[in-house]
Amino acid sequence: MPHRTYNTPKRKCVVKTRLTEDERRAFEDKCAILSMSQSEYIRQAIFYSRISPVIRVTAHSEEMLTAVSSLVAQYGKIGSNLSELLQPEDIPTLQEFLGYCLLPTTKGQKMLMLIGKGGEGKSRIGLVMRSLLGDSMNTTSIQKVESNRFSRADLENKLLMVDDDMDMSALPKTNYIKSIVTSECKMDMERKGVQSYQSQLYVRFLCFGNGALTALHDKSDGFFRRQIVLTTKDRPAGRADDPFLVDKLLCEKEGIFLWCLEGLHRLIGNNYQFSISGKARENMETVKRSSNNVIEFLQSEGYIHFRADGEASSKAIYEAYTRWCDDNAQKPMSANRVSSELAQNDRLYNVEATNNVHVGGKRVRGFMGIEVVNSLPY
Numbered sequence: 001m002p003h004r005t006y007n008t009p010k011r012k013c014v015v016k017t018r019l020t021e022d023e024r025r026a027f028e029d030k031c032a033i034l035s036m037s038q039s040e041y042i043r044q045a046i047f048y049s050r051i052s053p054v055i056r057v058t059a060h061s062e063e064m065l066t067a068v069s070s071l072v073a074q075y076g077k078i079g080s081n082l083s084e085l086l087q088p089e090d091i092p093t094l095q096e097f098l099g100y101c102l103l104p105t106t107k108g109q110k111m112l113m114l115i116g117k118g119g120e121g122k123s124r125i126g127l128v129m130r131s132l133l134g135d136s137m138n139t140t141s142i143q144k145v146e147s148n149r150f151s152r153a154d155l156e157n158k159l160l161m162v163d164d165d166m167d168m169s170a171l172p173k174t175n176y177i178k179s180i181v182t183s184e185c186k187m188d189m190e191r192k193g194v195q196s197y198q199s200q201l202y203v204r205f206l207c208f209g210n211g212a213l214t215a216l217h218d219k220s221d222g223f224f225r226r227q228i229v230l231t232t233k234d235r236p237a238g239r240a241d242d243p244f245l246v247d248k249l250l251c252e253k254e255g256i257f258l259w260c261l262e263g264l265h266r267l268i269g270n271n272y273q274f275s276i277s278g279k280a281r282e283n284m285e286t287v288k289r290s291s292n293n294v295i296e297f298l299q300s301e302g303y304i305h306f307r308a309d310g311e312a313s314s315k316a317i318y319e320a321y322t323r324w325c326d327d328n329a330q331k332p333m334s335a336n337r338v339s340s341e342l343a344q345n346d347r348l349y350n351v352e353a354t355n356n357v358h359v360g361g362k363r364v365r366g367f368m369g370i371e372v373v374n375s376l377p378y
Helices: 022-034 038-047 062-083 088-100 124-136 142-145 151-155 175-181 219-225 245-251 254-267 278-291 292-296 314-327 335-344
Strands: 111-115 135-138 160-163 188-189 196-197 204-209 226-230 305-311 353-360 362-371
Touching: 022 038, 022 226, 062 196, 088 111, 088 124, 088 160, 088 204, 088 226, 088 254, 088 278, 124 135, 124 160, 124 204, 124 245, 124 254, 142 151, 142 175, 142 204, 151 175, 151 188, 175 188, 175 204, 219 226, 219 278, 245 254, 292 314, 292 335, 305 353, 314 362, 335 353, 335 362
Parallel strands: 111 204, 111 226, 135 160, 160 204
Antiparallel strands: 188 196, 305 362, 353 362
């Protein structure tokens, strides 16, 4: 019989024990679920306080992901617990986004906003993700990422950034947030006392708040298109909070990881297109309208028409907008803001800014592809 050798030159001690038949089966089942050898399981039990699954995700691991998904059925209670926080149709979206945070990629090109009235327990999701991701997660504010030039360097090599108390004041700019959410190339990084350099970020944003993120100047469809907005259920009257809930969730960390992995599997299978419920789409439209009444005006009837052969001066469009504001008890924004809204969303509305709108024998600024209903002669 050939001599059996092991590739463990520094491990010369052997540990043996006796088990009952039931103990042996339970031991083998745990090792199988964790994809871990019996010796490695024992070794981790000796040196570590918890046993963690060893799962490697590669570009060619569809069979592995399918096998893991079948294991997730053991953890159905995770979804049932979330049903106290979210509408059932929004749970797959959260599952996919948390799974999305397991890989260093920005192919999904989305940030997730979880909005509620307070006290629902949404911030506990961040605590669980901290336990899963460890140092690969960062906690800061979305406003700081945009406005503080040194804060972006803190996001290097991070999978997730959580803003657990989102400041609802409007952002003065959104350039960096949009660039990070859709990051496809390197960007400038600055650290105090260090020469600036270039690095690529793949961090994802998860924000909890009591409202939606708005921008002071950027009202473009592109800014809102990068957001997924989920609203939480109201906290039931008289509900007694469990002070040990986070601890209980952390005891299910392995199951939560597999649940997230199932969401990742589904997201990849759908070419990184998130499952967006009708409610989530309504949330996004509400956010757009609440932050910018120009959008609501452009979608109204009786003031303007969008048609390929139409044209209107910027002045005529603004006059129609102020009439709409008067009719709907709205405070009008500036003329420049209205023109800027149209220009930034030219593809959405199929319009084109031009200096060649003909009014009274003159050429003035305006837009092609739109006409004003009952306009005054400008």
